[in-house]
Amino acid sequence: MRKFLSAEIYRCRHSLLFWLMLFASALSGVFYGIVSMDGSFDDMFVVPLFVIIAVFISLNMGREYADNTIRNKIITGATKTTILLSKLVLGVGIGILFCAAFLIPCAVVLSADVFAKIPASVLFWTAIGFVLLTVVWAVLFTVVSMLISAKGLGGIINFVLIIAVMFLSYQLEFIIGQPEFITNMETSQELMTPEEVKQIQEGTYKGSYSTTIDNNGQVTYYKFVFTDAKQTPNPKYIKQPFRGILTHLDSMLPHGQINEYVSRLTECTYFHRQTGGIPENIRTDAYPRLKTFPLYSCFDLLLLSGIGLILFRKKEIR
Numbered sequence: 001m002r003k004f005l006s007a008e009i010y011r012c013r014h015s016l017l018f019w020l021m022l023f024a025s026a027l028s029g030v031f032y033g034i035v036s037m038d039g040s041f042d043d044m045f046v047v048p049l050f051v052i053i054a055v056f057i058s059l060n061m062g063r064e065y066a067d068n069t070i071r072n073k074i075i076t077g078a079t080k081t082t083i084l085l086s087k088l089v090l091g092v093g094i095g096i097l098f099c100a101a102f103l104i105p106c107a108v109v110l111s112a113d114v115f116a117k118i119p120a121s122v123l124f125w126t127a128i129g130f131v132l133l134t135v136v137w138a139v140l141f142t143v144v145s146m147l148i149s150a151k152g153l154g155g156i157i158n159f160v161l162i163i164a165v166m167f168l169s170y171q172l173e174f175i176i177g178q179p180e181f182i183t184n185m186e187t188s189q190e191l192m193t194p195e196e197v198k199q200i201q202e203g204t205y206k207g208s209y210s211t212t213i214d215n216n217g218q219v220t221y222y223k224f225v226f227t228d229a230k231q232t233p234n235p236k237y238i239k240q241p242f243r244g245i246l247t248h249l250d251s252m253l254p255h256g257q258i259n260e261y262v263s264r265l266t267e268c269t270y271f272h273r274q275t276g277g278i279p280e281n282i283r284t285d286a287y288p289r290l291k292t293f294p295l296y297s298c299f300d301l302l303l304l305s306g307i308g309l310i311l312f313r314k315k316e317i318r
Contacts, residue, residue, distance in 0.1 A: 008090045012060075021056040022101050025049055029102035033109025039117060039269030041262035043255065047162065049102045050137050050254075054158035056098075057091060057141040062151025071317050084312045087142050088305055095138030099131050117272035118265060125290040126261045132297035133254040137162075139301055143308035147315060169256035172246055175238055181231040192221040252300055257293045264290065 012018045028048045035045055064070050073083055107115075115123060141158045148154035192200075192209065199205035200221060208224040238246060250256035264287050 005086050005089060008086060009093075012090075012094075015060075017056060017059060021052050022098065024052050025098045025101040026105050028052065029104065029106035030109055032102070033106040036106075036110060037114065039114060039266065039273070041265045043166075043258045043262045046258055046262075047166065049098065049134070050162050051159065053094065053098050053134070053138050054141045054162065055155060057094065057138065058145050058155035058158050059151065061087070061142070061145035062149075062154055065149045066151055074317055080313045080315075080317075081309060084146060084309055087146055088139055088308070091138040091142035092135050095135035096131060098138075099134040103127065103130070114269070118268045122264060122268055122287065122290065125287075125293075126265065129257060129290060129293040129297065130261060132294050132301075133257050136254050136297050136300045136304070139304050139308075143304055143312075146308065146312055165253050166255045169250055169253045169259060172250040172253070172256065173259060175236075176243065176246055176250065178236045178238065179234055180237045182234045184230045184232060185226055186230070187224045187226055189222040190225050192223045196223065197221050248296075251289070251293060251296045254297075254300075257296070260289060260293070 028045075031048075032045045035042065070083060074080065140161065144158055144161070145154040148157060189210065196205060196209075200209065210222050210224070212220045212222070214220070
């Protein structure tokens with residue numbers, strides 16, 4: 001396998017596509033840094049990095065099928081297990097390298113001013129988790145590209161997977177985020193005092209109100225007052241154990257992890273603006289879910305590698 005890896009690294013180093021995709025990863029990192037300079041992080045602007053990785057891996061693997069490189073390796077005595085393992089290791093390296101090309105320019109653009117608003121522990125676990133989930137994407141693209149011989153088809157499937165996983169994570173988080181109870185507020189209208197009417201005319205009144213006009217053109221102001229609040233069970237609320245299953249599934253999805261990362265980073269910068277510092281509870285616990293995501297990513301890597309090995313060993317190479 002070492003010989004195969006050396007050949008793969010040599011091929012990448014002398015590939016124009018590799019350097020173009022690496023440069024594109026850096027540009028996407030610069031762009032993400034620019035759009036996040038206000039401390040508001042968006043998951044959508046991370047997707048181009050995964051598309052770039054998918055394009056490179058799909059085209060690189062597809063070319064080997066088109067040139068009969070994989071078939072020739074098997075003819076010369078290489079096992080399918082060795083071939084796929086070398087590709088998986090290469091996929092891990094590509095994921096780490098392209099991720100670094102994204103993160104470093106992004107960090108430079110954001111500068112220390114933005115990072116000072118986020119606890120170091122949150123930054124650390126976010127960086128570790130983001131690298132690992134990028135590796136998960138790279139391994140998934142590798143497995144798909146090795147199982148699909150057609151050069152263009154593998155790339156299309158990988159792109160569809162990116163979109164499908166993204167929307168699946170959105171749907172899961174919408175379901176999980178449903179409250180257990182729905183609060184119904186009952187309101188009534190009361191005649192407003194002259195002082196409150198004066199506030200409306202001055203534009204300083206902050207409540208809700210309505211007006212009526214009689215036949216003489218006289219305007220009467222009424223304010224809305226909450227009289228009662230009733231809680232009713234939400235039929236869309238998912239109970240245990242299905243709630244736990246959906247939460248674990250969302251944590252396994254790379255984009256589910258990204259949604260959590262960008263939410264926590266944005267929340268930290270918001271708290272910093274509101275309080276002028278980092279709240280102590282954020283500084284100490286650093287959001288426990290962030291520390292579990294790397295474990296989910298490691299599980300994904302083992303699962304994808306195992307499935308890939310089983311299916312590739314059964315695949316007929318022509």
